[in-house]
Amino acid sequence: MPAPLADRIRPAILDEVVGQKHILGPGRALRKIIDSGEIPNMVFYGPSGVGKTTVASIIAKNTERHLVKLNGTTASTADIKDAVARIDTFEGINGILLYLDEIQYFNKKQQQTLLEFIENGSITLIASTTENPYFYVYNAILSRSTVFEFKPVEQTEIEKAVERAFSILSVERQQDIVPEEGVCRHISFACGGDVRKAMNAAELCTLACDGGEEEIRITLESARELTQKSALRYDKGGDEHYDILSAFQKSMRGSDPDAALHYLGRLLEAGDLPSACRRLLVCACEDVGLAWPQIIPIVKAAVDTALMVGLPEARIPLADAVVLTSTAPKSNSAYTALDRAIEDIRKGKAGSIPRNLQNKHYDGEDVQKKGQFYQYPHEAPYHWLPQQYLPDALLGVRYYEFGDNKNEQSFKAYWDKIKNI
Template sequence: MRPQTIDEVVGQQHLVGPGKIIRRMVDARLLSSMILYGPPGTGKTSIASAIAGSTKYAFRTLNAATDSKKELEVVAEEAKMSGTVILLLDEIHRLTKPKQDFLLPHLENGRIILIGATTENPYIAINPAIRSRTQIFEVKPLSEQDIAHAVKRALIDKQHGLGKMPLKLTSEALTHLCRATSGDLRSALNGLELAAKSTVPNEKGTIIIDLQVIEECIQRKSLIQDKDGDAHYDVISAFQKSIRGSDADAALHYMGRLIESGDLISINRRLLTIAYEDIGLANPRVAAQTVQAVIAAEKIGLPEARIPLAVAVIDLCLSPKSNSAITAIDAALSDIRSGNYGEVPPHLKDAHYAGASKLGRGIDYKYPHDYPHDWTKQQYLPTKLVDKYYYQPKTNGRYEKALKEQYMRLKKAQQVKKSYRDNNS
């Protein structure tokens, strides 16, 4: 099911869609060496294969960890004899210096177009000499819709897929297959193939792949109990609301359901959102620790990912809460979207060009660092909004309580006429 051309690539439209960078390279036949990095099963090898198929260049695949310098020499000789070769080098972060030194001159003269694939951050894991000769592109997890498209294509493709088999995939099984594989198309297609080839046909000769079969073949339990799959989103909703409500046991229960279904992506996204939306300025420390826990979970994967995630959930649940940040930005956006905004004060406008002063731009601006305590009274909001209070501090945590005191001192020093409305009074 590997794509034969760039048009057949599933997902990654930020790279291969119309007008995007890799599509432009292929259309212009001006390929440069690149590194594709991202989670497993998201299309790194497929993009390389599609580039080769679209340009008609020879395509070879090696592994930086297991293939020797001799295999690289064979590819180099082929490139000398027949012209440009596209080399997909998997696990490029494990490329040794002797292999790297051999490759570099071939990358320089353009005989070998290197496409390195890695799950590691190339800015950390890959030698600068290789990085400087490649463009780096991030490959992202596929959406459920992307995987569903590829699965349906596999079911009807008689040449490369399962189209010759009398298969029927139920809607519940399709939903679970696309969701539980967490953006990993290879896992989805492997699970589908195993299900198709290991399920006994019914009395009519049809192979029915239902939810139970898919659960067994991908080893992920489904949370779907209704036809439309709403139960999954109900669990995600209950997960966030339990953390917001400071119930650690309920939050762990719902996260356990999501872990059992293999939905690491939803857990990570919810935790990052909760950390800033529901805890926010009451405890900024926990937001930073949540980010670290999510990064750790992504690196080690399930089942071990449950450990840093559990730490983050308990910490978030038992932390003081504040939604003042999201309330503040939404209040500002509401004014802007309703047209309630004014002109930027002249003294704040850009003055870094000839003639700006003649237009009154930047005149009388006071540089705060020239004053005691690096602050001086000065208007910043547009005149029609000068008395606006978007930020309404809460005092559930010591940090935001201190922020409130500073906020009020500054407002008082600015001598804003409108009285402050304290939500907590």
């Protein structure tokens, strides 16, 4: 069985690597390290299909080191020791480069085993992970390694790679492969920055399209059919999940309904209805808040409806709620006031509750002036009268400041008038 196209045309030199110019371009850090031939222990961090394995292979070839590839999902401590054992063989005469893919699946004990061989110089480690290494990689390994972040490849770069893929397939099949206008561009968009996915799509399109003896025409319809939903990057519980949720709320907070709908769409296409609902409710309370408090029950009703009907119809009430939240006036005055109050409490600024606010109880003999002295506001004009509410230690402290929106300013005007009478 032939290897996938992405493996058959894997770049052999750095100049052929698609993307990653921020670390592999002329004069960039990783490029200079590789050209020096002195390879430190490294961690490659980034999404799948962006060149991490390819670059590790090129490093091994350039330095003439024996490359051992292991995967954290299947490898064991015995596999690590077996790789180290090759240091005394003809294979390891120039050193062993261990490429450990998906290191986040190694437990702490396994990672500690790696540490032993890193420290004594038996191996040079290049570990790769799709998760944030500062959360998933053992600190002792991180402290002895240099982290390089690989990013999703730009669409224009991938489009060139797709064109090259069709050219190579033409040579392999000894047939002209002619993609319709827009095919390469569509595949480059649909792969979501994943070069491997783009190569696989190009090969699938070639296999799926009928052709004559001399020519295969790749139709745009076929490309669309074979790349449905393939652009979606989503790993619930991973960085991408939290990045999308963050972008979703920040877009609503920033009053950009178009961006908010885009991120809502990504959540729903991934089937993550609960996360979309939860973040929408938080945004209504946190970011719209007292500027228009009526939005809270409105959004709650939309969320309840969405959860009741489920996908795909859930998108309808959620779209209404997202646009409403994005375009509503904003105020975070209430919850920031609470945060300031909690900050004082954590610093020990509290004090005894004023006697007039306490529950009715017997005054001890040590109390000079007995009685609660609470004044009932509803018995006063305008249902308000001045009395102490904060503890003595916090007299004069102000946590809440009226927001500059119409709603809160109308309340401010009302109370300014009442309290000045």
